Amino acid sequence: MSSSFSSTPAVEVLSANKTYANGYQALLPVNLTIEEGEFVTLLGPSGCGKSTLLKMVAGLLNPTDGRILLWRKPVADLLSSGKKMSFVFQSPTLMPWADVATNVRLPLDLSGLPKIEAQERVCEALALVGLEKFASAMPRALSGGMQMRVSIARGLVTEPDLLLMDEPFGALDEITRHRLDADLLALWAKKKLTVIFVTHSIHEAVFLSNRVVMMAARPGHITQEHIIDEPYPRAQEFMVRTEFMRHAQALQKSLELASELLS
Amino acid sequence: MTPTPSKNNTQLAFQTVGIPLVLGLLILGAWQAFVVAMDLPPYLVPTPVLMIQTLVTDWQPLLTALGVTVKITLLSFALAIVVGVSISFLFVQSALLERALFPYAVLLQVTPIVSIAPLIIIWVKDTNLSMVLCASLVALFPIISNTTLGLKSIEPNLHSFFLMNRASRWQILMRLRIPSALPYFMGGLRISSGLALIGAVVAEFVAGTGGQGSGLAYQILQAGFQLKIPRMFAALLLISLTGVMLFALMAWLSRVVLGDWHESELQAE
Numbered sequence: 001m002s003s004s005f006s007s008t009p010a011v012e013v014l015s016a017n018k019t020y021a022n023g024y025q026a027l028l029p030v031n032l033t034i035e036e037g038e039f040v041t042l043l044g045p046s047g048c049g050k051s052t053l054l055k056m057v058a059g060l061l062n063p064t065d066g067r068i069l070l071w072r073k074p075v076a077d078l079l080s081s082g083k084k085m086s087f088v089f090q091s092p093t094l095m096p097w098a099d100v101a102t103n104v105r106l107p108l109d110l111s112g113l114p115k116i117e118a119q120e121r122v123c124e125a126l127a128l129v130g131l132e133k134f135a136s137a138m139p140r141a142l143s144g145g146m147q148m149r150v151s152i153a154r155g156l157v158t159e160p161d162l163l164l165m166d167e168p169f170g171a172l173d174e175i176t177r178h179r180l181d182a183d184l185l186a187l188w189a190k191k192k193l194t195v196i197f198v199t200h201s202i203h204e205a206v207f208l209s210n211r212v213v214m215m216a217a218r219p220g221h222i223t224q225e226h227i228i229d230e231p232y233p234r235a236q237e238f239m240v241r242t243e244f245m246r247h248a249q250a251l252q253k254s255l256e257l258a259s260e261l262l263s
Numbered sequence: 264m265t266p267t268p269s270k271n272n273t274q275l276a277f278q279t280v281g282i283p284l285v286l287g288l289l290i291l292g293a294w295q296a297f298v299v300a301m302d303l304p305p306y307l308v309p310t311p312v313l314m315i316q317t318l319v320t321d322w323q324p325l326l327t328a329l330g331v332t333v334k335i336t337l338l339s340f341a342l343a344i345v346v347g348v349s350i351s352f353l354f355v356q357s358a359l360l361e362r363a364l365f366p367y368a369v370l371l372q373v374t375p376i377v378s379i380a381p382l383i384i385i386w387v388k389d390t391n392l393s394m395v396l397c398a399s400l401v402a403l404f405p406i407i408s409n410t411t412l413g414l415k416s417i418e419p420n421l422h423s424f425f426l427m428n429r430a431s432r433w434q435i436l437m438r439l440r441i442p443s444a445l446p447y448f449m450g451g452l453r454i455s456s457g458l459a460l461i462g463a464v465v466a467e468f469v470a471g472t473g474g475q476g477s478g479l480a481y482q483i484l485q486a487g488f489q490l491k492i493p494r495m496f497a498a499l500l501l502i503s504l505t506g507v508m509l510f511a512l513m514a515w516l517s518r519v520v521l522g523d524w525h526e527s528e529l530q531a532e
Contacts, residue, residue, distance in 0.1 A: 060427060089420045095438075106424075106428075107428045110438075111429075
């Protein structure tokens with residue numbers, strides 16, 4: 001899948017950095033451009049600032065210096081550009097007191113969409129993740145993987161243009177993770193999203209993305225970028241092909257080099 | 264995998280109600296045996312049998328008194344909830360107010376009601392109103408403390424999600440803070456209901472020594488003066504039963520509100 005060469009990049013990080021009040025440097029100045037339609041992975045060990053970077057793009061954290069533009073506008077003005085953004089957390093982050101449908105409907109409720117129209121979109125979103133039958137279930141009755149899928153449905157119900165995901169499958173078992181990775185790619189292709197996906201798994205990064213941005217810790221910074229120029233759609237069997245291994249090895253070497261430079 | 268629902272419920276009912284009941288009967292039996300064996304006079308310690316007999320023979324004044332005490336308890340409980348929750352909302356909306364006023368709420372908690380009650384009874388003309396106020400003061404703090412804690416105990420990521428979707432403060436309060444606070448609020452209710460009863464009884468005692476009042480505490484005072492000890496015990500029994508009923512009511516309410524989703528109400532499998 002080729003990225004659409006529209007002139008407006010989806011995300012521009014312009015020398016944004018993050019230093020906390022106590023002097024802790026979470027992220028050195030980062031320069032990064034992401035075009036519409038890309039599936040970009042932020043890959044690195046704990047403490048490399050990948051979640052910090054993602055949260056700055058989401059507007060949950062403010063950069064200490066520099067700025068971040070979404071479709072050439074500041075993050076706070078995203079609404080005015082008619083574009084929408086969704087965030088999927090590491091944990092499902094559902095409201096335990098509400099059922100699945102109410103949870104998925106939350107962003108629509110907050111924006112004041114009439115309930116009838118909202119219900120329709122909720123059904124569509126649940127169908128996308130295969131959970132149509134669980135609309136009235138309570139979160140605690142669902143497995144971890146299913147809860148995560150509800151969280152993804154909630155992220156998709158607003159029909160976002162940009163999807164930000166912070167290690168969403170990290171807490172799940174490998175089998176479920178592989179399946180959700182495949183489902184996610186299908187959704188990305190279908191909905192023509194731009195996705196920024198944070199992970200510490202090399203295999204996940206190679207399988208999912210067309211571009212891997214590698215980061216290292218202490219202090220957090222980008223070390224290298226790596227293009228995965230394999231075609232989409234990617235089936236699960238892609239994971240055992242030589243090309244896959246080649247990319248994985250290249251990433252592995254890169255990460256090792258980065259950690260060597262630190263020690 | 265899990266025991267069948269009917270078996271589980273029977274087991275639970277047996278454990279929650281059956282065993283304490285059996286234990287209670289054993290204690291009553293021991294009490295009866297002790298009094299009879301030691302040949303204790305009724306003006307010292309009545310037997311449980313005598314206590315129940317007095318309850319039956321004196322049922323009319325005792326029941327009227329019970330009605331008065333229960334009415335005052337419920338009114339003060341309701342007042343404590345309304346005032347307590349309102350103050351908690353205020354505290355959550357303004358950190359400044361919270362820091363300024365919370366120490367005074369604590370002061371409320373630690374000042375013994377028996378020392379303030381006489382003042383309130385003198386200042387407030389209506390006896391019943393003054394007793395309701397005293398009992399509300401006693402029941403107020405747990406509601407403020409627990410509800411404030413609950414309103415602030417929101418999951419940080421969920422809060423971020425609301426902020427990202429540009430939720431207003433009102434939306435965050437209604438859709439996030441209040442549901443998150445419910446388990447804590449229910450906990451506060453359980454404590455507060457008992458305190459409302461205690462406050463009502465203590466206030467009655469204080470009012471009673473001034474010659475006014477008509478609740479169960481008044482009955483206890485009167486029975487004390489007239490050395491009608493069995494009647495005193497009967498009144499005490501009624502107060503205890505009221506306390507138990509209140510607690511059971513709050514527990515039931517908790518199950519209704521939280522049963523679907525909160526860890527505290529889920530039965531072990």
